[in-house]
Amino acid sequence: MIGAASRIGFMLIATLVFIGTGCSSNASLKQSSKPSSKEAARLATLERAYKADQALIKAAMMALQKEDNTTLIAKKKAWIKKRRQQQAIKKKKLLQARKYQLAQIKKQRRSNFSSHHQPKTRKVVWRTNQPHILTGDYASNSAAQAFIKRMSRSYNMDHYYLNNIFSQARNLKLARLTATPKKSQKRKTYSRMGRWSRYRRYFITPRHVNGGVNFWKRYSAVLNKAYQQYGVPPEYIVGILGVETIYGGNVGKTRVLDSLSTKAFHRGRRKKFFSNELEKFLLMAQSEGLNPTSLMGSSAGAVGLCQFMPSNFRTLGVDYNRNGSCNLWDPVDAIGSVANYFSKHGWRRGGPVVVRAHAEGSAYKKLKSGYKRKYSLQRLASKGITPQGKMDSTVRFLRMSTHVGDEVWLGGHNFYVITRYNHSDMYALAVHQLAQEVKRRYQGVVRVASR
Numbered sequence: 476m477i478g479a480a481s482r483i484g485f486m487l488i489a490t491l492v493f494i495g496t497g498c499s500s501n502a503s504l505k506q507s508s509k510p511s512s513k514e515a516a517r518l519a520t521l522e523r524a525y526k527a528d529q530a531l532i533k534a535a536m537m538a539l540q541k542e543d544n545t546t547l548i549a550k551k552k553a554w555i556k557k558r559r560q561q562q563a564i565k566k567k568k569l570l571q572a573r574k575y576q577l578a579q580i581k582k583q584r585r586s587n588f589s590s591h592h593q594p595k596t597r598k599v600v601w602r603t604n605q606p607h608i609l610t611g612d613y614a615s616n617s618a619a620q621a622f623i624k625r626m627s628r629s630y631n632m633d634h635y636y637l638n639n640i641f642s643q644a645r646n647l648k649l650a651r652l653t654a655t656p657k658k659s660q661k662r663k664t665y666s667r668m669g670r671w672s673r674y675r676r677y678f679i680t681p682r683h684v685n686g687g688v689n690f691w692k693r694y695s696a697v698l699n700k701a702y703q704q705y706g707v708p709p710e711y712i713v714g715i716l717g718v719e720t721i722y723g724g725n726v727g728k729t730r731v732l733d734s735l736s737t738k739a740f741h742r743g744r745r746k747k748f749f750s751n752e753l754e755k756f757l758l759m760a761q762s763e764g765l766n767p768t769s770l771m772g773s774s775a776g777a778v779g780l781c782q783f784m785p786s787n788f789r790t791l792g793v794d795y796n797r798n799g800s801c802n803l804w805d806p807v808d809a810i811g812s813v814a815n816y817f818s819k820h821g822w823r824r825g826g827p828v829v830v831r832a833h834a835e836g837s838a839y840k841k842l843k844s845g846y847k848r849k850y851s852l853q854r855l856a857s858k859g860i861t862p863q864g865k866m867d868s869t870v871r872f873l874r875m876s877t878h879v880g881d882e883v884w885l886g887g888h889n890f891y892v893i894t895r896y897n898h899s900d901m902y903a904l905a906v907h908q909l910a911q912e913v914k915r916r917y918q919g920v921v922r923v924a925s926r
């Protein structure tokens with residue numbers, strides 16, 4: 476996928492820092508997962524009662540220190556003891572209520588998937604009768620002015636309307652400069668040893684696996700239809716959506732208009748690339764009836780459950796529920812689009828993806844690892860490598876570093892196709908392993924249900 480480099484950067488570095496610290500939930504998710512007002516009121520009452528007790532005990536302890544009368548000291552000590560016992564009961568109730576509330580939030584998150592992220596499709600008239608000049612962060616930015624002029628000429632878009640949209644666009648570089656600086660965190664440095672173990676840990680989690688099983692159950696008919704049509708098994712579509720956005724639970728926290736404008740209108744290595752993405756983004760919003768000022772995505776401008784760059788949307792997006800609009804925030808359209816993406820990149824129906832290999836001796840250690848290079852099985856056999864399963868005759872040799880030594884894997888043609896989504900061996904192997912884990916669990920659930 477185009478734009479993968481920036482995403483790989485995010486995967487390799489940012490995930491280690493951010494996802495691990497639990498930033499993957501987003502604001503709208505939290506909003507929709509609020510417990511009911513009755514529960515919240517009960518929790519607040521318990522908290523108040525507990526704190527009031529704490530204050531009373533503290534005051535009594537202070538008074539006790541000043542007391543000389545031994546009878547009164549004994550009485551006060553007894554009172555404090557009793558109060559502490561009562562407080563312990565209150566604390567237990569409070570902890571139970573908090574636990575219950577947390578469980579409710581988690582339950583709601585699991586059942587919500589992406590419905591709350593899905594932007595409304597509506598007919599937006601891309602025209603305004605009011606003359607509008609360009610104001611805001613890009614008021615005097617010549618690149619922004621030239622871009623608006625070009626869009627207006629090439630696609631007959633209303634100049635005033637575009638001025639209005641880009642007056643609302645924020646320059647994220649400027650926002651970062653004016654923001655209150657965060658406490659500097661010492662960045663951890665990691666050795667290459669165990670790189671794959673660390674990467675894997677972020678994507679093969681109970682949340683990814685359980686979410687995948689639930690997603691599969693809910694969209695099994697659509698996933699089967701995509702399998703029939705494009706030949707891509709359900710587990711790999713689920714694997715991609717899980718690794719990319721946890722099935723819509725984390726579609727990005729940045730407004731796409733802001734991220735793409737910032738990268739397109741300022742000097743930078745990939746200015747031209749992002750200017751093209753911004754163009755495709757506006758065309759997508761216009762053709763699909765989406766409001767460009769409200770769509771959220773990744774900091775690189777990737778959109779929807781499948782995190783397509785806007786240029787990929789134009790060529791590979793599919794309106795899979797046939798409602799007249801390809802909306803990548805809609806799980807059904809996202810499923811069709813991922814299957815189409817794989818199919819257009821040459822996915823072979825029924826072909827093997829990747830298998831573990833047995834390694835003997837040390838001759839194989841001199842071979843170059845990675846999806847870029849192909850080896851014949853014969854050549855690998857001469858270096859002591861034997862696949863532990865069905866494989867293509869030419870393969871990608873993968874040496875993945877874990878905490879307890881290297882794992883050797885052999886990737887087939889379909890493994891290479893997964894790397895077209897994101898140019899990374901670790902990414903593709905994580906998709907494969909999540910896919911297999913979800914499949915194993917899903918089939919178990921289906922077996923039990925059919926008994």
Ligand SMILES: [Ca+2]
Pocket residue numbers: 793794795796797798799800801802805808
């Ligand atoms: Ca649709």
